[in-house]
Amino acid sequence: MVIYFPRTFSTSYNMINSVRKYFSQKGVDIKFVVSHPDKNSLTFMAADNALIEPSYEANNNFDFYIDICKKYQVDLIIPGESSLVFFKKNESVFQNIGAKLLISCSLDLLNILRSKTLTYEFFEKNNINLLIPKYKLVKSLDDFVKACKYVSVNGSLPCFKPDVSQGASGFRIVDNNIKSQHLISGFPNHKGTIDYYIDQLSKIEKFPNLIVTEYLEQEEVTLDTLSYNNQCLFYFPRIKDLYNRTVTDRSLFNPLLSEFISKSGIKYLFNLQIRYHNNIPYLLEVNPRYSGGSYLAEENGYPMLSAAIDLIMFNSYSNFRALEPMSFKIIESYIKI
Secondary structure, X not given: OEEEEOOOOOOHHHHHHHHHHHHXXXXXXXXXXEEEOOOOOHHHHHOOEEXXXXXXXXXXXXXXXXXXXXXXXXXXXXXXHHHHHHHHHOHHHHHHOOOEEOOOOOHHHHHHHHEHXXXXXXXXXXXXXXXXXXXXXXXXXXXXXXXXXXXXXXXXXXXXXXXXXXXXXXXXXXXXXXXXXXXXXOOOOOEEOHHHHHHHHOOOOOOOOEEEEEOOOOOEEEEEEEEEOOEEEEEEEEEEOOOEEEEOOOOOXXXXXXXXXXXXXXXXXXXXEEEEEOOEEEEEEEEOOOOOOOHHHHHOOOOHHHHHHHHHHHOOOOOOOOOOOEEEEOXXXXXXX
């Protein structure tokens, strides 16, 4: 079996090695093709064949991807965040040359989940039992100022980010208690005053689509999930603060995931992110893929990516042992190559 990873997270290095071990134990011969536009990508170290992508834009790499699938007789493509929509749009093309896609949902749902605003609207429309933070989609400087006032009525700090973005890219917090000198001489942070952001945004030639929400100040939870046939097969709940990661189940998680799965039809791998505010959980976002931090599940005996591959390639279900509570301390580390 040949599996192809186009541009993806550096932590996919761990994921690839986990998949290799899983299928080796089942006696399945497996080869990995990895491509990335950055020649220093860590994922290359786990590849049997490593190739440089000609562009960071998936649409520009169409012929490159086709050539790889034909040359290496790829059986399964596992796209990264940046190319999910591209591969889904061209799914029939890749299927016709023998390559299946590990993508968790329809093109329509992919486009909904890419947008923070559309994701919130989906949860509200489908009455999914999770609170949505106060939010506004803004497309002008005047709307931005009004939205900051709207979401801060009850004392919350406003925050904003691009409506379509990856990770924490573009995330900023509006805090009028920040002193100008700290913006220059203090440690880097995501905070600035409303006047500072008005000044910066006024200099942009075309105002971006931003979502302004109330800043949720407590712990964040990522629910790495494997689903199939409208059922939640397993989830790995990672609770995050600045320096720690804790794996702990809570009564909210199972019914929330089951409800979202049944109302969306999502399958295989996805992660649903929650953040607490005043001890109340709110929706942050849903990502229709495995997360960069889900290698913690893989490395601790919960091979979710391998199980998803087993489902799509062999229609084989994996059994997971009961979830064990875990705690991790986050430190900066280096690995000798």
